[in-house]
Amino acid sequence: xxxxxxxxxxxxxxxxxxxxxxxxxxxxxxxxxxxxxxxxxxxxxxxxxxxxxxxxxxxxxxxxxxxxxxxxxxxxxxxxxxxxxxxxxxxxxxxxxxxxxxxxxxxxxxxxxxxxxxxxxxxxxxxxxxxxxxxxxxxxxxxxxxxxxxxxxxxxxxxxxxxxxxxxxxxxxxxxxxxxxxxxxxxxxxxxxxxxxxxxxxxxxxxxxxxxxxxxxxxxxxxxxxxxxxxxxxxxxxxxxxxxxxxxxxxxxxxxxxxxxxxxxxxxxxxxxxxxxxxxxxxxxxxxxxxxxxxxxxxxxxxxxxxxxxxxxxxxxxxxxxxxxxxxxxxxxxxxxxxxxxxxxxxxxxxxxxxxxxxxxx
Ligand SMILES: Nc1nc2c(ncn2[C@@H]2O[C@H](COP(=O)(O)OP(=O)(O)OP(=O)(O)O)[C@@H](O)[C@H]2O)c(=O)[nH]1
Ligand SMILES: [Zn+2]
Numbered sequence: 001x002x003x004x005x006x007x008x009x010x011x012x013x014x015x016x017x018x019x020x021x022x023x024x025x026x027x028x029x030x031x032x033x034x035x036x037x038x039x040x041x042x043x044x045x046x047x048x049x050x051x052x053x054x055x056x057x058x059x060x061x062x063x064x065x066x067x068x069x070x071x072x073x074x075x076x077x078x079x080x081x082x083x084x085x086x087x088x089x090x091x092x093x094x095x096x097x098x099x100x101x102x103x104x105x106x107x108x109x110x111x112x113x114x115x116x117x118x119x120x121x122x123x124x125x126x127x128x129x130x131x132x133x134x135x136x137x138x139x140x141x142x143x144x145x146x147x148x149x150x151x152x153x154x155x156x157x158x159x160x161x162x163x164x165x166x167x168x169x170x171x172x173x174x175x176x177x178x179x180x181x182x183x184x185x186x187x188x189x190x191x192x193x194x195x196x197x198x199x200x201x202x203x204x205x206x207x208x209x210x211x212x213x214x215x216x217x218x219x220x221x222x223x224x225x226x227x228x229x230x231x232x233x234x235x236x237x238x239x240x241x242x243x244x245x246x247x248x249x250x251x252x253x254x255x256x257x258x259x260x261x262x263x264x265x266x267x268x269x270x271x272x273x274x275x276x277x278x279x280x281x282x283x284x285x286x287x288x289x290x291x292x293x294x295x296x297x298x299x300x301x302x303x304x305x306x307x308x309x310x311x312x313x314x315x316x317x318x319x320x321x322x323x324x325x326x327x328x329x330x331x332x333x334x335x336x337x338x339x340x341x342x343x344x345x346x347x348x349x350x351x352x353x354x355x356x357x358x359x360x361x362x
Contacts, residue, residue, distance in 0.1 A: 007159045008168070012196040014153045015129035021045060024125070025140065025147040028117045028157035032143025035122035038094035038134035046087045046136075055081040055138040056111050057093055058119035063134065063290030066096060069108040078111035078119050081136070094134035096288040097271065100278055121157045124164055130265030133290040167299045168195035172307060178203070182240065183247030191304055198258035202304050205243070206251035213334040215252040216313035217242035218301040218322060221260045224269075232273070233350060237342025242316050253310065255301050262286070263295030281353045293357070298322060302329030318360045 005013060014024040021040035026033050036049060038057060049055055056078040064070070064077035071077040079093065092098060092105060099105075111119075122135030140146045147154035175189040180203075189202040208214040219242065225235030239254075246252025261269025264286070272285035283293050302325075305313065312332035315323060316339045323333045343351060354360040 007156065008163060008195050010153060010155050011125075011160050011163065014125055014155050017153050018126055018129045018131060018135075022152070023049070024153045024155055025143045026118050026121050026125075026155050026157050027143045028121065028161070029115060031115065031118060032140045032146070033118040033122070034136075034138050034140050034146075034152075035118070035125065036136045037126040037129065037131045038090050038136060039126070039132045041087050041090055041136065043087050046090070049136060049138055050081070050083075050085075052138045052140065055136055056119060057081055057090060057134060058116075058123050058137050059094065059134045060123060060290040062287045062292065063094075063096075066099065066288050067093065067105055067108065069106060070110045070112075072110055072112035073116035073120070076116060076120050076123055077108075078116060078137070080109045080111055082109075090136065094132050094290075095271070096275060099288065117157065117161075121155075121161065125155075127291075127295075128164065130268065132268065132271075167297055167303060168193035168197060170194075170200065170300065170303055170307065173199070175204075180243065180247075182243035185250070189304075189308070191307070200258055200300060200304060201256040202308060203243070203254040203256065204308070205246040205253070206249075208251040208253060208310075210309040210311075213312040213314045213332070214310050215246055215249055215316065215337065216305065216310070217246075217252070217254045217316040217339070218298065218326075219254060219256050220262065220296060221256065221258045223260060223266055231344045231346035233347055234342035238339050241339060241341045245316070253305070253308065253313075255304055257296070257301055259296045259300075262293070263297065264289070264291050281357070282350055283353060283357045294321070298325040299329045302326055302331045305331050319354075320360075 017024050018037040021042055023034045023036040026035050058076055058078050061071035061075050069077045069079055119137045122137050123133050126135045127133040170191040170193050173190040173192045178186040178188040180186045183205045185206050187204045191200050219239055222235035224230035225233045226239050229236055242254055260266045271289055275285035275288055286293055312334050314335040314337050315333050316337045326333050
């Protein structure tokens with residue numbers, strides 16, 4: 001059995017490299033390119049990259065919309081990096097933090113024609129590493145030799161691309177008794193994905209029968225709300241109310257999914273909060289950063305429920321999209337149980353936005 005990394009392991013190594021500011025070499029359709037996350041760029045690497053050839057900064061169409069750049073490639077745009085560009089230029093394009101103080105960025109010269117697969121791959125990989133969705137891309141000849149010479153991770157995107165579309169299989173690691181204030185008969189299960197990504201947790205309360213719909217909550221991690229008691233959202237009160245209800249009923253299952261910030265990670269969520277302080281709502285802030293409204297993958301939740309033996313749920317939620325996604329992933333939602341707690345003067349507008357723009361039921 002070979003000891004070296006397989007394609008899934010290479011992908012995850014690539015994510016770690018991007019987070020450290022190390023480039024990766026991507027190959028697809030016989031072409032090769034170096035990809036570097038814009039957010040983690042150092043001045044030294046920038047100089048080294050620019051000497052290799054024509055560099056583009058690949059961003060999402062969402063970010064391009066704010067910058068008034070042309071997304072010729074549909075979901076992404078490839079901005080040609082001018083010869084006199086600096087790392088500060090890259091940062092200003094990738095990060096919307098100073099959009100309002102420096103409103104006229106550009107005009108941008110965008111690449112069109114030829115294949116955008118590797119640029120798209122760079123953006124996808126940066127995003128999945130919970131970085132800003134922006135990557136510097138420069139073509140390299142003989143990519144395998146280049147990667148070996150520079151000790152860089154080489155990723156065959158023809159094989160990795162389809163893997164990125166799937167959720168990584170999750171495996172149970174351990175489960176143990178966990179008495180909680182809300183429910184003494186608690187049990188915490190830890191699930192670990194094969195791709196080295198975030199672990200997710202299931203908190204089982206009582207011994208819910210597997211052949212009947214279980215009272216369930218799919219909770220997305222919210223460090224600010226769950227732990228710090230932030231008044232900007234309703235997550236903390238929802239978490240506690242769900243556990244309390246399950247404790248009172250004597251049975252239930254709460255999935256704690258590590259998809260902070262609707263899947264964009266805490267750093268990006270805080271960037272979104274900063275934009276919200278500049279007057280943008282929660283959806284606009286995500287778009288200006290280059291993300292979609294909601295980047296979560298609810299197939300993970302459905303997968304854990306199935307692993308635990310459940311096939312139908314009474315789902316505690318106000319979000320109709322969660323119900324649709326559960327059903328699409330093969331979990332029957334026999335009933336929606338509303339979960340309306342934690343409204344404050346600070347999150348009133350946030351909850352109203354979720355209702356008007358994301359279809360949440362108030
Ligand atoms: N990107 C972003 N994420 C946010 C913001 N406010 C809260 N979140 C995240 O949103 C998620 C909240 O998820 P849930 O509690 O499942 O809420 P929901 O999808 O509205 O659905 P229900 O609560 O089930 O009705 C958490 O991951 C929070 O970290 C924000 O302004 N921007
Ligand atoms: Zn929250």
